Amino acid sequence: MPFPSDVIRHLAASKRALSSPAATLDDAVRHCDLFTTLDPREDVNAGDDPHPSIIEVRRRERAGGGDLPEGIATMAARLRKRVRFDLLFEEGDAAAERIAKLSGGCIRHALQIVRDAVNEQDTPPVTAASVDRAAAGMQAAFARALPETYVPVLEHVAKTNRFPDDCKEEVKRALLQHLFVLEYQSGAAEPWWAVHPLVERCRKYRERP
Structure with a gap:
């Protein structure tokens, strides 16, 4: 089924907007739209794929478990292509790394956490507490849905x-x-x-x- 014209206009505007990372809160929300792809090779179908792109940000248990620094760095770099964390977030680029860990490497969830945290603020910076609340909201949704x-x-x-x-x-x-x-x-x-x-x-x- 073809997209309605208003959706096509939105997608076109989103692609233009991503010529550079968001430097305002309004742009940050738009840049974290699940249907705004950075590169077909990176974020293909992030919004509607039942198995969205997932970056390995953790080690297997047999390898000792815990964080995988290179995976976290890759995920944080993707987020920084969308948003100027250094300008908009209280924690700076460290916020991108923390969100990468919280998301488990799931692009869909990382973008949602960023968007929800930004939506709490009228002006920068987006506080660490806002990131915590955004993650807590997602955690609560998991808790309600988990049998x-x-x-x-x-x-x-x-x-x-x-x-x-x-x-x-x-x-x-x-x-x-x-x-x-x-x-x-x-x-x-x-x-x-x-x-x-x-x-x-x-x-x-x-x-x-």
């Missing part, structure tokens, strides 16, 4: 970076579709999986008996 019956599967994924052998296909599909679990490819023959960082913060996940 408790999925938590044992998440715990297994967190420990092994794999789904349990007896995991039902519909459960696996739901966890990936709703991004409770993120899939990383990283050029390997087989993908691997990790629980979204904001799901790991949910009380439902942390305090299961």
Whole structure:
């Protein structure tokens, strides 16, 4: 189905706007529109793909777990192509790195956190507290949507970076579709999986008996 003319105009305007990173709050919101792509090779279908582009910002558990600095740097660089964090954010470029970690490398969620944090402010700078609240809002949405019956599967994924052998296909599909679990490819023959960082913060996940 073809796009309505107003949507086409919006997309065209967005592409022009991305000739340089946003230096105002209004432009920052526009630049973090999920349908505003930077480069087809980088952000293809970020707004409507059920498995949006995900950058590997974490290490596998067998490699020690924790953050993957080069992945975080790649993700933060993408965000800085859209927004002048050094001008608009209280934490400067460090805010981009923190959002990269909070998103788990999911472009869709990183852009949403930036946009929600910016929308809290009338004038710069976007505070660290605004970033925290934006992430907390996403965490709350995860908590509301997460069935408790999925938590044992998440715990297994967190420990092994794999789904349990007896995991039902519909459960696996739901966890990936709703991004409770993120899939990383990283050029390997087989993908691997990790629980979204904001799901790991949910009380439902942390305090299961």
